[in-house]
Amino acid sequence: MLDIGPLELVALVVLAVLIFGPDKLPKMIQDVSRTLRRIREFSENAKDDIRSELGPEFKDFEFEDLNPKTFVRKHVLEKDELGLKEIRNGFDFKSEMADVTDAVHGRPGDAADRTPSPAAGSGTPDLLKKGEGPQPGGHPPFDADAT
Numbered sequence: 001m002l003d004i005g006p007l008e009l010v011a012l013v014v015l016a017v018l019i020f021g022p023d024k025l026p027k028m029i030q031d032v033s034r035t036l037r038r039i040r041e042f043s044e045n046a047k048d049d050i051r052s053e054l055g056p057e058f059k060d061f062e063f064e065d066l067n068p069k070t071f072v073r074k075h076v077l078e079k080d081e082l083g084l085k086e087i088r089n090g091f092d093f094k095s096e097m098a099d100v101t102d103a104v105h106g107r108p109g110d111a112a113d114r115t116p117s118p119a120a121g122s123g124t125p126d127l128l129k130k131g132e133g134p135q136p137g138g139h140p141p142f143d144a145d146a147t
Contacts, residue, residue: 020028047063054061065071
């Protein structure tokens with residue numbers, strides 16, 4: 001109940017008796033409960049008016065769904081109309097990253113041993129090998145399109 005412990009509740013009752021007095025306290029409690037009842041009725045009437053204005057398409061509309069956490073929990077996580085659980089469970093991040101790494105390194109994707117393939121005999125350049133620097137006394141390579 002609003003995160004109020006029993007000791008705090010007793011302290012609030014004693015404080016109310018001291019402030020309002022024992023003769024006025026029952027009338028104050030009745031007034032507060034009547035006000036809370038009226039506020040609750042007003043909010044229920046407002047909700048009913050909004051539902052009637054929205055039409056029959058929104059007959060199962062709940063105002064609690066306007067909270068983003070509740071909306072996501074209800075429409076995405078609990079219902080599986082779109083097959084999101086199947087997609088989420090079918091995605092293996094480690095194997096996907098291993099396939100990407102194999103493709104970058106030029107290794108075959110279905111190889112069980114996953115050893116690097118020699119790039120010298122395959123005709124494809126080895127992208128991991130550092131390029132040779134300029135020869136002593138030679139000029140660095142020049143690319144006219146890059147300048």
